[in-house]
Amino acid sequence: MAPHAIECPHGFHALCGSERKRSISIADEAVNWAGIALTTLYVGAAAKMIDENTVQVGISIHDGVYSVDFCIHTLHISPGESVADALKADAVETINKYSKEHHAKFVGCGLAESLISLCRDMPSFLWSELDIVVMRFKVKTEFPKFECSDGIQGNSTETIPIDVDEQADSAVRKCIMNFGPGQNPALSIGFRNRVEPDTGGRVELVTKLESYQKTVHEGTWNSFSKYANELKKNKAKVAFFSATPQGGGVALMRHALIRFYRLWGVNVQWYIPKPNPKVFRITKTNHNILQGVADPFERLTKERQEMMDEWISYNANRYWLGEGGPLAKGGADVVIIDDPQMPGLIPLIKEHRPEVKVIYRSHIELRSDLIGVEGSPQAEVWKFLWDRIKLADVFISHPVDKFVPAQVPMSMVGMMPACTDWLDGLNKDLRDWDLRYYHHSLRNSCSDIGMNMLHYPAREYITQVARFDPSKGIPDVIESYRKLREMLEEKVPRMVTPQLLICGHGAIDDPDGSIIYDQTMKQLDEPRYDEIRGDVVVMRIGPSDQILNAILSCAKLVVQLSTREGFEVKVSEAIHKGKPIVATRAGGIPLQVQHGKNGYLVEVGDTTAVAIYLYNLYTDRGLYQRLSEFAKVSVSDEVSTVGNATCWLYLAAKLVKGEEMKPNARWITDMYREDAEQPYGKGEPRLPRLDIHLKGDSFENVETVD
Known part of the structure; x- marks a missing residue:
């Protein structure tokens, strides 16, 4: 032509x-x-x-x-x-x-x-x-x-x-x-606090369904088509409720999901409450308590419980329960409560519209062992939450059995991982010209606060991309890097050493970010880190997905050394880019890392093992290339927007038709593939199906999937 x-x-x-x-x-x-x-x-x-x-x-x-x-x-x-x-x-x-x-x-x-x-x-x-x-x-x-x-x-x-x-x-x-600020499209919150992704639909990132279809395997796409068409035919309405519209993994997933659903024409909406800093301090403390990383003297007092209930009631009555609202008559048929901040909404839904089906999604690590200790802070917080969550019809958890307390009946538990979107700013391929732009933006941000700067591409770097949270293992990241530098200087003194970049977004419901950032800087001021202090960059990144994308795209190696974790889909995002990763056996991370194939797994706190694996990957080009090539083809559809969207539509389609939904600790992906008669293809990547041991229903249940 x-x-x-x-x-x-x-x-x-x-x-x-x-x-x-x-x-x-x-x-x-x-x-x-x-x-x-x-x-x-x-x-x-x-x-x-x-x-x-x-x-x-x-x-x-x-x-x-x-x-x-x-x-x-x-x-x-x-x-x-x-x-x-x-x-x-x-x-x-x-x-x-x-x-x-x-x-x-x-x-x-x-x-x-x-x-x-x-x-x-x-x-x-x-x-x-x-x-x-x-x-x-x-x-x-x-x-x-x-x-x-x-x-x-x-x-x-x-x-x-x-x-x-x-x-x-x-x-x-x-x-x-x-x-808005930072050359980012403005966030749009509409009537009744409905989140309107992509600046109220004015932004068009993806215009063809075929673009999404290319990101997944045939069985996933065919399954999605089946349930999307069912819900459209039945004119069903689905509503997500979560605490924040921006910052953190839940908001990222919801923006991508609503964008995809809107393109298909499925009636799925997303609502948030009016933010309350005092309540967010309480809910973040609850989060830390449940993960076992809070001050042992922190408690969910009666006063704090009442404050959370009043916040939920205020928002429900002002925005959602009134005529025309998503929780009023004629509103949503299926409601998904997406955060441990908002289970107080469940009894209100059941009181006003008992016919509505409610799904609760538990997305953080719950210390079931501590919850089982009577009188512990964890037991107190969990009792407050469970008194409300138990009214839901389905309990969705990350596929880790330890995340499900004994009080939750196995029959209502379904397993579903977090997800990411391969077409959004976090994951799409960026040209070298764009990478330059975002790395310069990072340099400017560093300069503004007097922080060290990355010298890439003159020097390579290792990164951990995660919120500044007490469970993200940031002290271990710094200590592992110190040990790596000692090994490099001892064994290959002429090799140019890598820098370390620790960075992540913030969120309006996360008041711990500044505290952990300050603790990180104080750690680096210790004398033992004198030799590496000038090569460590610690930055809180603004709400730009492409900056995080550019950081992962150019990184030599990635670490994720969480001490407690939900799923942390950043691991899959790094692997998808072909970045070998060294990560801890925490939460859902081991489901994503195939030890010795696309990265390495270590026990929490084993900074020596981290340093050894980083050293091997940094100095052995053949090893690095082998793991990098395997990583690019090892990510499952289950962590994609399309795969996750199909799980929700499958659940909604069954509940809308009045069918009893008893997952019995099965993976929702397996359930919809079976129901849609779409078997997994030969060689199709899947997250490992580990033994699931739950203690709900007063006995131990085991499900093993080969």
Whole structure:
């Protein structure tokens, strides 16, 4: 197919300053990679057909304050070339050329519907190929022609066309209004505190279901299609409730799930309460108590219990139980309570609408051994929660038997891991140009607080990406790195040593972040860390998925040394990128790491073993390559958005039809595959099915799946 021809009657006019070009040209290559800023820009585009083989395209470029450049050019479509393909090829060529000539990074794009009508998947194309967040807008293509006589405006049915560059400028200005701090799309919370992902649907990251279909195996996709169509046919409504709309793994999963459900047309919504810092301090303390990492004198007092109940009642009555609300008559048919912060909602649901089916998802590690000790802080917190959770119809847990206390009947327990989205900003492939931009952003953030900087690519680095939480094993990460450096300096003194980066997002319901960050910095001030202190970077990262993506993408090695853990899907995200990982046998982590194949597992606190494995991977290229290649193909559909979405729809479809749902500690994935008659394919990766030992129903139950 011959390439399309381009005529450019009005080309770009802005020029990059000669001094900036000179300074970039003489910079050291390693410094130049992430040391020189790329100017942040936004772009708008519109198009119209001149004839069946000719398209006129208008482009407007904006820096967030002013319009800085524009162009109009004409594409002549070649025989055998589609208009959509020509537009996409032109977009890549134009944006790449402008980016390099002006040392710029485009972060947002406003597309006029006139262009999208010619190339429906342009938004997802720009997102996946050029890392540009795209929003579509309806902009005027013409305006009425009025004639004035003696100061009197007359009416006219005639119109004057608006040029495509003006349409593009309107689109980019509208786009900029939807971006918040840090060049991130604004979070949108709608009526009744409903979370509206992707800035209320204005952002279009994925426009074709086929994009999701390519991320999973046939059996998973066929199963999802079956249950999605069932729920649509029955006009069923599903509602998720969780504590926060942003920050932390639950929010990340829900944004991706709602985006996917919306594309398919399934009626699934997501609601959050009005935040209350005092309550979030209580719920975070409860979290730490249940994991066994809180101060032993912390207790869930009567006063704190009442405060949590009042918070839930206030939100339920104000937002959700009133007429037209998700918990009122005609509202949701199935409700999923997604956090240990909100089980108080369950009795309210059962009181007002006893016919509604409720699923409770337990996503943190519960110290069942301590919960079983009468009078312990864990037993007190669990009793408060269980008095409410026991009214639910299904109890979903991470697939680790120790996470399910003895009070939970095995019949109501189903196993389901956490998930991640292979198409979102955390996981999609990034170009080298984009990696440079995000690493420079990280350098700026480090500079702002006087933190050490990464010297990548001149030096490689090891990273742990996780919240600053008492259960994430950050002290062990630092100690393991110290021991690794000693080994490298002793055995291969001429080898360039790696740096260490410890980083993660924050969350509005996590007041421990600043405390743990300060403890980490105090640890590094100890004399024993004098030799490595200058090579350790400790950063709390803002709400940018792509920065975390860039950090994992460029890391040499990844560690996850949690002392207590739920599932921690960051492990699978690193493995999916081909990064060998060294991780602890905590929570659901061992389900994701195949020891000696895509990483290594160590006992909690064994920093010497961590250092040895890191040393072997860092110094043995053959070993590293072997584990890296296996890692890329070893991740299961069960941790993907599509796999997780299918689990929820399977449960909802059965409950809506009035079928009894008794998982009996089985994996929900196995249940829907069996029900949909979609057996696992040969060689299809699966998380290991370990023996499940539960003590519910007053006896020990064992389920073994080969």
